Structures are given as structure tokens and as C-alpha cells.
Amino acid sequence: MHRRWIEWTPARTLFGIDLRTLALFRVLLGFYVLFDLLLRARDLTAHYTDQGIMPRAVQIDQLNSGSWSLHLANGPAFFQGLLFVIAALAAIGLILGWRTRLMTALSWVLLLSVQNRNIFILSGEDNLALLLMFWAMFLPLGARYSLDRALSRTPDYTDNAYFSVATLALLIQGMSMYFFSALLKTHPIWVSEGNAVYYALQLDYLVTPFSLWFRQFQGAMTGLTYYVYGLELIGPFLIFSPIFHRTFRTLIMVAFMTMHLAFCLFLEIGLFPYISIVMNLTFMPSWMWDAIAGRFFRKPSPAIILWYDKGCTFCEKTCRILRVFLLLPEATTRPAQEDPEIGAELTARNSWVVTIGDDRFFKAGGLIALLSASRVFRPLAMILSFAPFRRLGDRCYDLVGRHRSGFSRLTTRLLPWRERTVRIGLPTQVLAAVFLGFITVQNISTLPASPFSLPNAFINPRQALGLYQNWTMFAPYPEMNSPWPVIPGELEDGSQVDVYNGRIGPAVFQKPDVVSRVYANYRWRKFLSNLEDNSYEDGPQILALNYARFLCRNWSEEHPDLPALSTFKIYFQVEETPPPGGSKTPKPRLVWSHNCFG
Incomplete structure (x- = not known):
């Protein structure tokens, strides 16, 4: 018994992935694409067409020279909807495991494309999902529980254990998010003060009603600060531990997943917890599947x-x-x-x-x-x-x-017969090794003490492939300001209107009970917070100008029986987070004035 406890786990087990786990990864990744498309489709016109907040001519000027997007080829809602439908069909094909490698590649292309169509509504969720889809192209996702498997006359993979450079890359990619995020958390509020969670939960524009109640417990927030920081810093090493491998892998995997489930309770951050849990499930080992099989059969x-x-x-x-x-x-x-x-x-x-x-x-x-x-x-x-x-x-x-x-x-x-499932050959694995080195260099370059900066020869292919990485989740510290928009305006006949909420009457500057509900969804929150952030910078206010033009068009479309919108001002009520024990006072900040006819 003692010898079993200290026995070192071989590298193939540490960095391999069970084929049943890859099948689960394939299905959950496909469902993520469907959920993502469904949520994006709510604002198809506003976020992805020339009649929205980011016309193509404006967005193209904001992209890196290496970036590209099929969605920028045309501006009407019909064209964007057609690409959404194609992406959904590819995701369904991925879920079913039909021509799996082709469906994975198509899903990656369309996911990168839709993200580059409007980069001002993106978050860490989009970054992680795109990276997982990229690495999925290097893996035999259709080897289990797929149409490809069902129609293969000579299945290649008879053993569930699978190890390759791509499995190594996928697992390291997942843990890189946590480890480099911890290294970027350099402010004293994380370690010496332990107040990072307090500051995060003071961001009223981002937190849930549960957070508004929970933040009365200062001691619990201090404990969570050290827990999150310690888990991100040490967890990536323990999950690859060659000793006590089963115990550490199970505990760390569950700890990371429960952390993301907690994020759902505390923060309005879209599908980030879901895609993070999908990433953590790639660590699900063979013995768990064997236990499940034993339970059901x-x-x-x-x-x-x-x-x-x-x-x-x-x-x-x-x-x-x-x-x-x-x-x-x-x-x-x-x-x-x-x-x-x-x-x-x-x-x-x-x-x-x-x-x-x-x-x-x-x-x-x-x-x-x-x-x-x-x-x-x-x-x-x-x-x-x-x-x-x-x-x-x-x-x-x-x-x-x-x-x-x-x-x-x-x-x-x-559904033609397949003489063999698609094997992932040596050239593909060599390419995966190259990209593993590529992302490692990218992550190291983001550290404050990094000895080098990335040249354009590196940045352009990085943007073209969607391999950007900079894991600044609440790093080096959480934001200290919580904004929400207030947009008073006038119609042609002089009537006062609340432009933001689309109603007659003066706009209300009073703080709402739940600030996060001011925003229609997390994509709009990201765009408007970017608008407010960019308004502090010198130079043309591209986001404010195009958002204002959208508001003029949108008012006429939604209120055809009322006079046209004439003028309005875009304010943000901004609360600065005080140290623990302090009080917050919102201050109005004018970021844009607009005349719809000027």
C-alpha cells in the first residue's frame, strides 16, 4: 500500500486525456457555440450590422493588421444571420461528431470571425473559448460517441487512453489561464491586504443581487481573496503532480469548477463560468469514466x-x-x-x-x-x-x-462509410508543439518583469489565429470605479425623454437598487464600460460617436409615432470604491453630447 502511495504517475497519464473525456469536451464545446450564438442573436442588428453600434468601416480601422473576419464582408442583418445559421449547423455537427475535424475547424473559423466583427463586446470568455476550439482541431474528438465512430468500419483507437503533444498543449493552456493570472495579480490588495474580493464585489455594475447581500461579510471576502489567489498560483502545479496524482487532480479540478460556479452567484459575466468548467473537465481521468461505467453497467x-x-x-x-x-x-x-x-x-x-x-x-x-x-x-x-x-x-x-x-x-x-476514423498524425503533432511554444512565449511576455516585447512578426500571426493571451482577470487589481449610463434627451418638439430606456420623461440619475440590471446583457455592459473607459483618453471618441448615431436611428425605428430624437447627452454615473468601511457617492460624468441632425 505504501509503495502505491508514493509511486510516480507516468507522463502519459499526467498529460494524456481519455477519449471519452474528449468526446464530452466535443459535445460541451458544441453546446457552448450554440448558447453563444443564441445570446449574440438577441442583438444581431445592434452589434453586427452597419446599422448598429459598430459599422464595418469603423471596426476595420480598429483591428490589428493580422486580424480578419468573414462577418465584415457584408453589413445587412440577413448576411450576419446566414453566418450565424452556418455556425449553428457546424456546432450541431460537432456535437454529433459528424465529420468531426471539419466541423471543429469550421466552428473555429466562424467563432474567430464573429469575435473580430465587434471586438468591443468581448471578454475573457471569448478568448478562452476560441483557444479551446483552436486546440480541439489537433485532437481526435470523434473517436468516441460520434457519428464518425459509428460509421467507421475499422476504428483506429481501441484504447481509451490517449496521449499526444496536443493533449499536453490543451491541458497546459487551461492551467496557464490561472497561473499567469496569479502572476499578474501584483497589487498589495491581493496578498498583503487581502481585500481584492471586497473591491470586486463593490463593482455594482457587475455584481449580482447575491453579492449585494454577501459583501457584508468582510472576513469571508478576505478568506476568498486568499483562496482564489492561492488556488490560481498553486493549483496548476498540483493538478500535474506525479505523486498522489488521483487525489490532487480530483481535488484541484473540483476546486476550480466550484470556484467558477461561485462566480455565477457573485458576478454577471456571461458564459465564462461555463466555458471554464468545460476546460476543467478536460482533466477528467480514465478512472472516473470506469467508475461511471461500473455504476451504470x-x-x-x-x-x-x-x-x-x-x-x-x-x-x-x-x-x-x-x-x-x-x-x-x-x-x-x-x-x-x-x-x-x-x-x-x-x-x-x-x-x-x-x-x-x-x-x-x-x-x-x-x-x-x-x-x-x-x-x-x-x-x-x-x-x-x-x-x-x-x-x-x-x-x-x-x-x-x-x-x-x-x-x-x-x-x-x-453519412458515408468511413474506412477509418481520422488519425492525428505526426505533422499535426509537430504543429501543435510549435503553437505550444508560441503561446508560452505569449504568456511570458505579459508578465511585468518580462525581458522582451513581442515584434509585429509575432503579433500578426497571433491575431490571425486568435491566440491572444493576457489573463488580467482582476489583475493587477479589480477595477475601482463602477459606472452606469444615464442618457437624457429632447425630441424635436422639446419633450424630455430618457433615451437609454427608450421612454418619455426625464432620465433618472438616482442609483437603482440593482445597478447590473441597468444593462440589457453582459455584451452591452462590456461595450458601454469600454465606451466609458475610452472617454478618459485623448483623441477621437469612436465608441461614443457611433453609439450616439445608433441611438438616433434606434429611436426613430422604435418610436415611429413620436417626433424624432433631436439632442441628448451621454452621462455615466460613476462610483469610486472606497477602502473597507467607507461609503460610495455616485458622481455624474458627461462623456458625449450629440445632435441627431448636426
Whole structure:
């Protein structure tokens, strides 16, 4: 026992990733893209078209020379919506594991493209998601629980353990976010004072109602400050510890995930906790999957066989796909003609046959039997067992059966047999090693004591590939100002209006009960906070000008029966965070005056 405790874990285990973990990573990454697109689509016109806050001509001037975006090719909402739909289809293909490597590459291209369409609404969430999608292209994400796997006649990966330069890079990338973020937290409020969480939770424009209640507990906030800093600094080393590997990896992985779940309670930061948890789940080791398999399949099941009509490629592919996606690895698929009795019954009933032990099932009953055999999908079997659903299922089966030749032609095009799954070869791994060195140099260059700065020859490809890294989450210290917008204006007839909230009457400068709810969503919060930040700088106020023009257009579109908006002023109520025990007083700050006709 003592020797097991001190035994060193080999590097392949430390830096390898289970293929089932990569399948989970693929699915969760695909769902992230769908969630992200859905949230972005709420402001499709405002954020991504020439009629919004950032016309293409303006955005192009703000991009680095190496940056690019397909979304900048055209300005109407229809074109942007079309790219959103293509990105959603690619994400669905990624979730299903259909032509996985192609779908991953397409998802990365469109994710980078949409981010570069409006860089003033981006946050750390976008940076991390893009990096994870980049590394995903170097990994066999479709080796498990995928259409590629189901349709592969000669699967390449027979062992779940997988190690490559790309797995090393993905895991190091994830922990780099924490480690370099800790190194950038150089202000005394993190270590010597322990007040960083206090200052973070004083940012009323960013925090949740729960934070407004929680910040009365000064001692708890001090403890959380040291916990977050210590976890970010030490956690990345412990998670790769070769001794006590199981214990440390499990504890640190869970600690990071619970930290991000806590962020959901405290801060309005969009999908950042979700994508961070997805990143942490890449550390999920093989023994966890084995334990889950033991929990769900601990009892030996009767033999499960899916019998299909020989020569019907659609039938065979359907059986293979069901076996994979219903999580029935012990099931087998066979042509019914191999067994005379089964073959005769298939012909007589005009139905596939599912045998579980000595029991036989047909048409919709076969699907219900398979769902019942799968512990994950068993509840669905109970629903489909109701007589109306079962009769409907039989009719659908008969309908499909009458057109199976057409479905066979369709699946021949869309779901062709794969002689082998796509292996990740040596050239790809060499390229992954190059990019691993690339991001390491990038991260080191962000440190205050860095001995070098990055030349344009480095920056341009970095921007072109979306490999930018600068993990300044509350570093070197949290913001000290909390702003929210107030925009009073006048219509052509002299009526006073609240332009920001789109209503008649004077704008209210009084502090709302929950400041974070002033913002429509976290993308708008990011844009408006950038607008306020940039207003302190000398030079043209690009964000304020284009936001003001958008407000003029938007008022006319949303209030066609009212006089046109004439003039308005963009104020921000700004609260400076005092030291613990102090009080806050908002101060109005004028950042822009605008005449819609001038």
C-alpha cells in the first residue's frame, strides 16, 4: 500500500486525456457555440450590422493588421444571420461528431470571425473559448460517441487512453489561464491586504443581487481573496503532480469548477463560468469514466443484438448509430439473414428485429427496448411505451420503411462509410508543439518583469489565429470605479425623454437598487464600460460617436409615432470604491453630447 502511495504517475497519464473525456469536451464545446450564438442573436442588428453600434468601416480601422473576419464582408442583418445559421449547423455537427475535424475547424473559423466583427463586446470568455476550439482541431474528438465512430468500419483507437503533444498543449493552456493570472495579480490588495474580493464585489455594475447581500461579510471576502489567489498560483502545479496524482487532480479540478460556479452567484459575466468548467473537465481521468461505467453497467446484461436487413445500408447505419448514441457498447449489429429464423421474422413483419436475451422486439418496440436497456435513456422509454406514442412510432417506422431506398441514397451522401476514423498524425503533432511554444512565449511576455516585447512578426500571426493571451482577470487589481449610463434627451418638439430606456420623461440619475440590471446583457455592459473607459483618453471618441448615431436611428425605428430624437447627452454615473468601511457617492460624468441632425 505504501509503495502505491508514493509511486510516480507516468507522463502519459499526467498529460494524456481519455477519449471519452474528449468526446464530452466535443459535445460541451458544441453546446457552448450554440448558447453563444443564441445570446449574440438577441442583438444581431445592434452589434453586427452597419446599422448598429459598430459599422464595418469603423471596426476595420480598429483591428490589428493580422486580424480578419468573414462577418465584415457584408453589413445587412440577413448576411450576419446566414453566418450565424452556418455556425449553428457546424456546432450541431460537432456535437454529433459528424465529420468531426471539419466541423471543429469550421466552428473555429466562424467563432474567430464573429469575435473580430465587434471586438468591443468581448471578454475573457471569448478568448478562452476560441483557444479551446483552436486546440480541439489537433485532437481526435470523434473517436468516441460520434457519428464518425459509428460509421467507421475499422476504428483506429481501441484504447481509451490517449496521449499526444496536443493533449499536453490543451491541458497546459487551461492551467496557464490561472497561473499567469496569479502572476499578474501584483497589487498589495491581493496578498498583503487581502481585500481584492471586497473591491470586486463593490463593482455594482457587475455584481449580482447575491453579492449585494454577501459583501457584508468582510472576513469571508478576505478568506476568498486568499483562496482564489492561492488556488490560481498553486493549483496548476498540483493538478500535474506525479505523486498522489488521483487525489490532487480530483481535488484541484473540483476546486476550480466550484470556484467558477461561485462566480455565477457573485458576478454577471456571461458564459465564462461555463466555458471554464468545460476546460476543467478536460482533466477528467480514465478512472472516473470506469467508475461511471461500473455504476451504470455493473450488472451483466443479456446479449443485445440489432438485426437489420442485409443490403440495406440505411438500416445498417441506423443500427450502428443507435448502438453508439444510446450508450450500448455491449450491443452488436448483425444482418438478419445470418439467422434463418430471425430473417424469416424480419420478412414476415417487415421490421427490424431487436433481441435482448431470448426476447424479440419489432418496429417501435425495438427502439423502446433499446432505450430501456440504456440506463441513461430509460426514462424516455417509459414515455414512449404509452399506447398513443407507440402507435405513432409504428406508423413512423412503416413510413420510413416504405422510403428506405431513398433514405439509403441520402445516407450514402451525408453519412458515408468511413474506412477509418481520422488519425492525428505526426505533422499535426509537430504543429501543435510549435503553437505550444508560441503561446508560452505569449504568456511570458505579459508578465511585468518580462525581458522582451513581442515584434509585429509575432503579433500578426497571433491575431490571425486568435491566440491572444493576457489573463488580467482582476489583475493587477479589480477595477475601482463602477459606472452606469444615464442618457437624457429632447425630441424635436422639446419633450424630455430618457433615451437609454427608450421612454418619455426625464432620465433618472438616482442609483437603482440593482445597478447590473441597468444593462440589457453582459455584451452591452462590456461595450458601454469600454465606451466609458475610452472617454478618459485623448483623441477621437469612436465608441461614443457611433453609439450616439445608433441611438438616433434606434429611436426613430422604435418610436415611429413620436417626433424624432433631436439632442441628448451621454452621462455615466460613476462610483469610486472606497477602502473597507467607507461609503460610495455616485458622481455624474458627461462623456458625449450629440445632435441627431448636426
